[in-house]
Amino acid sequence: MTAPHDKDFESIEQHEHEHHIVSPRVYLTIVVILLVMTATTVGVSYIDMGLFNPVVALAIAAFKMILVVLFFMHVKYSTKLTKLTVISGLFTFLVLVGMTLSDYFTRAWGRW
């Protein structure tokens, strides 16, 4: 059947890939936090904070996203490969958007 070195590989694999079942209690906690954060972001939008309104709104959105990704999408319990994929994807996204926006926002449009 399987060669000994295959066996070793499998045991390593199995150790790393033990399938984790997230309990309903965790899901329930997360959904309550998400709903509370939604109420918070709406409430905060009625307060005039000038420049900080969008900053706070996006910070809350980012926090909600992290909760969804880690718990609903199981990334907290996933393999290192999945974690690396998600993080590098997000990083590339931020670089692309960040560079584009910094270019657009720092040009004197129509004044050259």
Add this chain to the structure above:
Amino acid sequence: MSDSQAVSDSRIVVHGAAEGAHHEHLPYQRHHFETYAQQSDATNFAMWLFLLTEVMFFGGLFTAYLIYRNWYYPAFVQASHQLQIFWGTANTAVLITSSFTMAMGVWSAEMRKKGALVLCLVVTFILGLVFLGIKTIEYKEKIDKHHIPGFHYSMQSFTNPASDEEVYKEYHDKPLAVDMARHTEIYFFLYFAMTGMHALHMIIGIAILGFMIFRAQAGAYTTGHVTFVENFGLYWHFVDIIWIYLFPLLYLISRHQ
């Protein structure tokens, strides 16, 4: 613990024609994978790669929105006053709840609870439809006010805000000059592009959910092979995340000038 038990009681061993060339595996394990764990990891990885392409796709729209909002700020502020925060908030709550029921669906599949899985999928399906229903109410209002970009676009609500009583009594916007007011059309273009593309993802998701409900009733996902439910869950949560960003950007951040 219960997981390894769950796997072992369905270990129907598949023997190949040529003994020795085949290794023993679960019936739903593809032959070219060493283990089932390897197969589900590979599928999971592929799903995430697909979701990253989706992130880049929506990212383009978000970037366009931020650039134009920066350029035509007064137009974008006033145009966003046309959206009703009540409906936006309701839809956010609906979508977050549907993400929860979907997550519970994944749990039910993992625990091999067929009834619970079908129930979770049905509730998710209904909440998806509720979301689209609320979106229709909002779109209908834009149609009535001629806020659809195109030949029949009307900027009356922005050149003469007092004519739009509902919105005026809440925000008391000052009239915009015509050359700024016409840029509100770009706001609505991006509004429909972003929420429309999001709604299209919802429609596709709801269609797949409908298919999954029938398959789940036939017992397809409660055999220990939960990959399909799990990866659909990833898609559904991704669509939720897009809305988590659309909601503040379109509805909330422009309440104060």
